[in-house]
Amino acid sequence: MPVLLSAAATPSAPGLLLRPFRDGDGDALLEAYRDPVLRAWTRYPVTTRGEARAFVRRSRQGWAADRRFSFAVLEDTPAGERLVACVVLKEVHPGQPAAEVGYWTAAPARGRGVAPRAVEAVTGWAFARFAAAGLTRMELFHQIDNPASCRVAEKSGYAFAEVVPARPPFPRDGHRHVRPRP
Template identity: 70%
Template sequence: MSVTLRAAPTVTAPGLLLRCWRDDDVDALVEAHRDPELRARTRNPLTTPAQARRWVDGNRQGWAAGRRFSFAVCEPTSDGDRVVGCVLLKDVVPGRADAEVGYWTAGPARGRQVAPRAVDAVSRWAFTRFAATGLARLELLHQLDNPASCRVAEKSGFPFVEVLPARPPFPLDGHRHVRHHR
């Protein structure tokens, strides 16, 4: 894995490029959110280009504020790259030891180890970038009815820690997985 920090950070993992979301990702976002599985697991599915544009703009604001970092997970193609998922690092606060990692994978990319590679890469980037400000622990949370996320967590270096009771907006109990900075 290599980590490159520039004005527009990118992270790489085998066969993947993780970068900031761009305006030209709007159509790919809407297409990914047509997937019934993704829609069922996402609180706010993006169903229109206007919603997707607002989401991209919100992610830029998160980067600018330095507390929320959303990466488009892309597979390189002969004419650029194709969005196959998203990994998000949220609740990054200087002096606070923990933050949360979330992710989704587009339907056609599931089952190809995209999510574990991307989550691992962003986790390494997070510890490299924010350890000096106190980041020592990342959490990955998911509902009990999502065993695929359990597998992604384990493969990404997030062992299971505990069952969490349901609380809004999540209707079911969940799992907490935690990865510590080494």
């Protein structure tokens, strides 16, 4: 059964539905990645239909391996569901106390609280799903020159922990934010 999560509507944004990526998400991925800001912060941009298919295939493989969980974040609009973000739970290993959350937000959804609500939904799911396997904290990393990601981390309950030195493939120092299991 597919995992479905939700985040309630706010005064400035409709409710969100989070689900695994599907084959039909390719065009929405291509549209989101047309944004130069998103491409600048992403190691593997989606610029062709083949790359979109590969993105969805890797997403399925991560779910099947029970180690990496990519969620398509959708808003319900009058024209239908629209992909507005992606949240990924990664580095999930039994007995390991920490896992990492990462995300991106499509340009039209920025500044409306989409990313913090989606990160919060995945964080709650991760703690519930993997607590018995030893998950006690979640980590969120971003480059030091990305203040918007710093705000998302803080709004999602991830406290600043430290500056992390640059190392490939990241060209700049970064921040590590941590959220302990409640």
